[in-house]
Amino acid sequence: MLHCNMSLAVxxxxxxxxxxxxxxDRLECIHESAESPDVYIVERLFSSSLxxxxxxxxxxxxxxxxxxxxxxxxxxxxxNTILAVxxxxxxxxxxxxxxxxxHNIKDMKLLKTLLNTPPNPSGLCALSIxxxxxxxxxxxxxxxxxxxxxxxxxxxxxxMIPAHDSPLAxxxxxxxxxKLASASERGTVIRVFSIPxxxxxxxxxxxxxxxxNISSLSFSPDAQFLCxxxxxETVHIFKLEQHGPSGEEExxxxxxxxxxxxxxxxxxxxxxxxxMMSQDRAFATVRLHTAGQKNVCTLATIQKxxxxxxxxxxxxxxxxxxxxxDGGECTLVQTHRLFGSDEDRDEAGVSxxxxxxxATAATVPTSGPVSATLTGYSEDGGVSKGEVxxxxxxxxxxxxxxxxxxxxxxxxxxx
Numbered sequence: 037m038l039h040c041n042m043s044l045a046v047x048x049x050x051x052x053x054x055x056x057x058x059x060x061d062r063l064e065c066i067h068e069s070a071e072s073p074d075v076y077i078v079e080r081l082f083s084s085s086l087x088x089x090x091x092x093x094x095x096x097x098x099x100x101x102x103x104x105x106x107x108x109x110x111x112x113x114x115x116n117t118i119l120a121v122x123x124x125x126x127x128x129x130x131x132x133x134x135x136x137x138x139h140n141i142k143d144m145k146l147l148k149t150l151l152n153t154p155p156n157p158s159g160l161c162a163l164s165i166x167x168x169x170x171x172x173x174x175x176x177x178x179x180x181x182x183x184x185x186x187x188x189x190x191x192x193x194x195x196m197i198p199a200h201d202s203p204l205a206x207x208x209x210x211x212x213x214x215k216l217a218s219a220s221e222r223g224t225v226i227r228v229f230s231i232p233x234x235x236x237x238x239x240x241x242x243x244x245x246x247x248x249n250i251s252s253l254s255f256s257p258d259a260q261f262l263c264x265x266x267x268x269e270t271v272h273i274f275k276l277e278q279h280g281p282s283g284e285e286e287x288x289x290x291x292x293x294x295x296x297x298x299x300x301x302x303x304x305x306x307x308x309x310x311x312m313m314s315q316d317r318a319f320a321t322v323r324l325h326t327a328g329q330k331n332v333c334t335l336a337t338i339q340k341x342x343x344x345x346x347x348x349x350x351x352x353x354x355x356x357x358x359x360x361x362d363g364g365e366c367t368l369v370q371t372h373r374l375f376g377s378d379e380d381r382d383e384a385g386v387s388x389x390x391x392x393x394x395a396t397a398a399t400v401p402t403s404g405p406v407s408a409t410l411t412g413y414s415e416d417g418g419v420s421k422g423e424v425x426x427x428x429x430x431x432x433x434x435x436x437x438x439x440x441x442x443x444x445x446x447x448x449x450x451x
Contacts, residue, residue, distance in 0.1 A: 042336045043083060044347065046374050047075035052089060053374070054080060054103070059339055060355050063372040067103050079121045081141070088128070090118045098130060100144065110144045112137075113420040119159020126167035127188045131159045136174060137419060138188050146419055148191045154178045160204055163188065164213030164231075171213050171231055175204050181220045183207060185232060197234040199227055206264075210255040217255065217262055223248035226264055228276065240274040241317055242266075256335035256342070261319070261358075263344060265333040269326065271346055273335070273358065273366070275319035320363035322346065322356055343369075351375035 042057040051070040055063055067087075074092035081087070085104040090097070095117040100109040112130070120131040127147075128139040136150040154177050161174040170189040176182030181200025186193050200220035207218045215237065219226045224247065228238040240262070242248070248266040255262050265271045322344060324331070330349040335342065335358075344356040344366055351374045356366040 042334075042338060042345065043080060044345075044353065044374070045078045045080050045087070046347075046351075047078045047089075048375060049074055051075055052078040052087075054078075054087065055374070056083075057336075057338060057345070057353075057355075060343070060370045063353065063374075069101075069103065072099070077118065077121050079123055081123055081125070086141075088121050088123065090121065100128075110421070112139075112144075112146075115419075119156070120161055122161060122163035122172075124163060124165050124167045124170060127163065127170045127172075129161065129163050129172060129188065131156065131161045131174065133157055133159070136161065136172070138172070138191070146421070149419070150186070160207060162207045162209050162216070164209040165211060166209075166213040169213030169231075171209065171216075173207050173209065173216055178203060181218065183216070183218060183229075185216070185234065187232075194232045195234045197229055199229065200225070206250045206253045208253040208255065210259040211257055212259070215255065215259055217253045219250040219253060219264065221247075221249070223250045223266055226250070226253070226262070226274065228262065238274075238276055240264075240272075242272055251330050252332045252334075254334040257337065261335055261342075261360075263333045263335050265331040265346060267328055267330070269324045271322040271324065271331070271333055271344065272318040273320040273322075273344065273363070275363070318363075320358055320366055322354075322366045322368075324348075324354070326350075347374065 044055040044057060046053045046055065050073055051068065052072075052075040053065055054067040056066050057063060072089055072091040072093065075089055076092055076095075077088070077090035079088045085102045086109070087101050087103050089099050089101065096115070097111055097113045098118055098121065099111045101107065102109055114130065114132060114137065115135075116132045118130055119133060122129040122131070123141060126141060128141045128144070130137040130139070133156055134151070134153055136153055137146060138148045138150075139145065140147050154175055156175050156178070161172065164171045170187070171194065172186040172188045173183050174186070176184040176196050181198070181202055181204045183197040183199050183204065184193065185195045185197065197216070199218045202220040202222050205219050205221045205223060207216060209216055209231070214231050215228055216231050217226060217228045219242075224242055226240040226242055227236060229235060230237055242250070242264060248268050250264055250266045252265045253262065259276065261273055261275055263271060263273045324346065332347045334345050336345060337343070338355070342358045342360050344358055346354045346356070348354075353372040353374055354368060355370040355372075357369050358366050
């Protein structure tokens with residue numbers, strides 16, 4: 037796994053906070069701003085000084101700040117409420133309900149507007165953090181789970197993936213931009229596709245007893261694991277294992293034999309039935325103390341061990357150990373408060389013994405375009421550009437940062 041220095045961006049009623057999570061025991065607040073109340077979008081560009089903020093007071097305006105200098109880089113106003121912002125070192129994406137805006141991040145110039153996109157009231161979209169693979173994913177339909185894959189570097193549509201029968205609820209890319217995970221509003225099946233081809237690689241069954249609202253999907257840095265959180269008390273972690281020709285070289289087992297029998301039989305069964313046979317259950321799980329909260333989950337390496345981080349809308353951050361060999365129930369090792377004073381947050385830290393997982397610490401592993409036409413292209417699409425500070429650090433040339441091994445921040449809004 038990559039060793040990443042985790043960041044956490046939190047929007048609050050009074051502004052926003054940026055945290056650094058370099059150790060399990062300590063949550064460092066590296067910046068706090070109270071200039072804009074009711075912040076519902078805050079996105080930081082990796083560990084750089086660039087942060088994008090949208091507040092309830094001005095939901096159509098995006099402000100881009102250099103928070104270490106305390107200056108505003110620029111602002112843009114749009115024709116409707118901003119629902120989501122995504123960014124990597126090459127592009128900045130702004131998503132409205134029926135349009136998507138693509139900016140060049142080094143000078144903030146608006147490059148392309150996708151108008152008349154299918155109604156997307158939740159602002160669901162994903163952008164690859166790999167700037168050489170700046171793929172953008174967004175819903176291609178409001179009634180079924182179609183995913184449009186758009187090349188934000190070359191500004192053209194790549195493919196459409198028919199991912200689910202019901203509308204999309206969550207989508208995310210892996211770190212290299214070569215895989216995309218998706219879930220529908222039913223929340224029972226999670227699928228992983230190859231990018232840019234759009235071929236189905238994995239199916240994971242989250243559960244069949246009840247429909248749930250999956251709010252977050254996240255790959256581990258090495259794309260060996262995928263976590264999913266929802267409005268229930270359970271967070272699922274799936275392992276992306278290929279069961280194919282490589283498995284035939286291993287010692288035959290009864291389960292492997294039965295697996296081959298099922299695979300052979302599935303070719304004679306209806307698609308719905310054969311699909312169920314190919315699905316895998318969760319490799320590891322987490323039982324949260326409460327249900328009904330909106331959670332954001334991510335997988336990271338902290339202090340050389342794999343961890344699951346879950347940030348909840350009630351202002352708590354939970355850190356769990358993951359056994360990368362055996363999976364099972366993950367161990368809660370720390371709880372942090374994200375809201376309140378520094379003293380309140382320090383007092384709220386509660387640690388738990390790693391228990392049997394400590395014995396596994398020594399075994400942590402190391403680590404073609406489809407032509408399509410979208411209606412309504414425009415170079416402005418009703419965008420109003422505010423003042424740009426010409427001397428800001430990203431204007432002169434390509435973005436050069438010292439965080440090549442880091443994931444982008446986890447963002448959570450107190451709405």
